[in-house]
Amino acid sequence: MSDNEEILVIGGGIGGMTAALALARQGRSVLLAEQAPEFGEVGAGLQVGPNVMRMFDRLGVIEPVRDIAFFPDNLILRDALDSAELVRIPLDREFRDRFGYPYATIHRADLHAVLTAACAEHPQIRLRTNCKVVGVEQDERGVRALTESGEELAGTALIGADGLWSTVREHVLGDGEPRVTGHVAYRAVLPMEEVPEHLRSNSVVLWAGPDLHLAHYPLRRGELFNMGAIFHSHRYQRGANVFGDPEELHEQFKGVCGEVETLLGKIDEWRMWVLRDRDPVEHWSKGRITLLGDAAHPTLQYLAQGAGMAVEDAWTLAAQLDSAPDVPSALREYERLRSVRTARVTLLSRLYGELYHASGVTRAVRAQMLEGWPAAAARESFAWIYNGI
Ligand SMILES: Cc1cc2nc3c(=O)[nH]c(=O)nc-3n(C[C@H](O)[C@H](O)[C@H](O)COP(=O)(O)OP(=O)(O)OC[C@H]3O[C@@H](n4cnc5c(N)ncnc54)[C@H](O)[C@@H]3O)c2cc1C
Numbered sequence: 001m002s003d004n005e006e007i008l009v010i011g012g013g014i015g016g017m018t019a020a021l022a023l024a025r026q027g028r029s030v031l032l033a034e035q036a037p038e039f040g041e042v043g044a045g046l047q048v049g050p051n052v053m054r055m056f057d058r059l060g061v062i063e064p065v066r067d068i069a070f071f072p073d074n075l076i077l078r079d080a081l082d083s084a085e086l087v088r089i090p091l092d093r094e095f096r097d098r099f100g101y102p103y104a105t106i107h108r109a110d111l112h113a114v115l116t117a118a119c120a121e122h123p124q125i126r127l128r129t130n131c132k133v134v135g136v137e138q139d140e141r142g143v144r145a146l147t148e149s150g151e152e153l154a155g156t157a158l159i160g161a162d163g164l165w166s167t168v169r170e171h172v173l174g175d176g177e178p179r180v181t182g183h184v185a186y187r188a189v190l191p192m193e194e195v196p197e198h199l200r201s202n203s204v205v206l207w208a209g210p211d212l213h214l215a216h217y218p219l220r221r222g223e224l225f226n227m228g229a230i231f232h233s234h235r236y237q238r239g240a241n242v243f244g245d246p247e248e249l250h251e252q253f254k255g256v257c258g259e260v261e262t263l264l265g266k267i268d269e270w271r272m273w274v275l276r277d278r279d280p281v282e283h284w285s286k287g288r289i290t291l292l293g294d295a296a297h298p299t300l301q302y303l304a305q306g307a308g309m310a311v312e313d314a315w316t317l318a319a320q321l322d323s324a325p326d327v328p329s330a331l332r333e334y335e336r337l338r339s340v341r342t343a344r345v346t347l348l349s350r351l352y353g354e355l356y357h358a359s360g361v362t363r364a365v366r367a368q369m370l371e372g373w374p375a376a377a378a379r380e381s382f383a384w385i386y387n388g389i
Pocket residue numbers: 010011012013014015016033034035036045046047048131132133134161162163164165166167185187228273275292293294295299301304305306307308309310
């Protein structure tokens with residue numbers, strides 16, 4: 001195999017882009033291969049914790065990220081049936097001082113555009129679209145990625161940032177399809193002026209109900225309003241670019257309080273995601289090939305940290321490749337540094353899903369446990385995430 005020193009990054013989502021940027025900032029040459037004809041993101045908003053804003057600062061993109069972000073006032077949990085407020089965490093100066101960075105919400109497409117522009121400007125990064133990788137190989141001197149069009153890309157290391165349906169994972173772990181969780185997400189974004197004034201909250205609000213929840217928050221400096229409705233369903237379609245069935249949604253949300261009903265009624269066209277994750281694994285590298293982001297540890301979105309973990313992975317991986325004596329030991333150390341933290345996010349995301357979707361007596365227990373919980377204590381329960389790496 002070749003002695004090409006380039007690092008191959010497979011996949012140009014948020015994880016792949018940040019990996020390319022982090023590596024190039026360490027002086028590495030990167031070739032990023034994306035299967036789609038154009039770079040971009042399908043989907044709506046992202047919540048971005050202070051741990052991730054810290055990474056954006058280190059990657060040199062904090063200013064353009066701030067320009068496109070919205071900085072919500074609070075994180076609020078409410079009961080979707082009786083509209084009672086259960087928890088409120090102010091995202092105020094005290095929160096920023098505590099974790100060093102603010103909590104933001106960002107349109108995925110905006111964030112992806114910032115990262116793509118930063119990569120495109122970097123002389124050490126080559127970006128390729130229409131470049132679907134169908135196989136990978138390695139020996140002691142290097143790696144090779146085989147593309148659908150029959151091309152061979154050579155490098156010194158290969159990072160599979162190719163998401164939930166990762167081809168690279170198939171080579172490294174071969175552990176089959178991700179787990180169907182029985183949850184689906186309907187997502188939509190609408191102009192802020194279409195939201196009734198009394199429901200235009202400047203906070204991230206999560207309305208928790210039996211086997212369902214609705215989350216909403218402003219995006220893009222407050223010009224847009226993002227909504228995500230999650231519920232238990234028997235749909236199993238693969239892929240992200242599917243229209244949802246509003247009838248099923250309204251059927252599931254029958255009986256919710258007036259505010260939630262009004263908000264759901266504002267949207268005619270939803271995009272649907274069938275939510276999947278995997279049981280965490282300790283190892284996801286093999287020789288000179290490793291995984292990152294959803295390819296390594298796909299996670300339910302209940303802690304809003306999947307993309308955040310991909311960004312932290314990217315930073316850690318670049319740091320290890322900079323300091324370790326050789327590629328395989330750098331990848332092993334990267335995986336050691338990331339596996340427990342990402343597994344904790346995956347496992348706790350499932351638990352938070354259960355807490356949000358509680359019904360009957362479990363819902364009553366939730367209300368009792370959260371009653372009178374001081375805001376500072378609620379904030380500190382997330383310190384392990386927001387303190388970052
Ligand atoms: C409903 C929902 C809400 C969420 N909310 C949040 C949130 O608020 N905050 C948060 O941090 N996270 C959130 N997440 C999680 C987050 O979206 C993902 O964790 C994140 O997008 C993963 O990024 P990635 O780069 O690892 O993978 P992806 O975004 O899936 O990118 C993979 C890329 O690889 C490309 N690719 C795939 N196969 C190949 C191939 N063979 N060859 C070349 N290219 C290939 C794909 O086209 C794609 O561009 C949410 C997820 C969902 C479903």
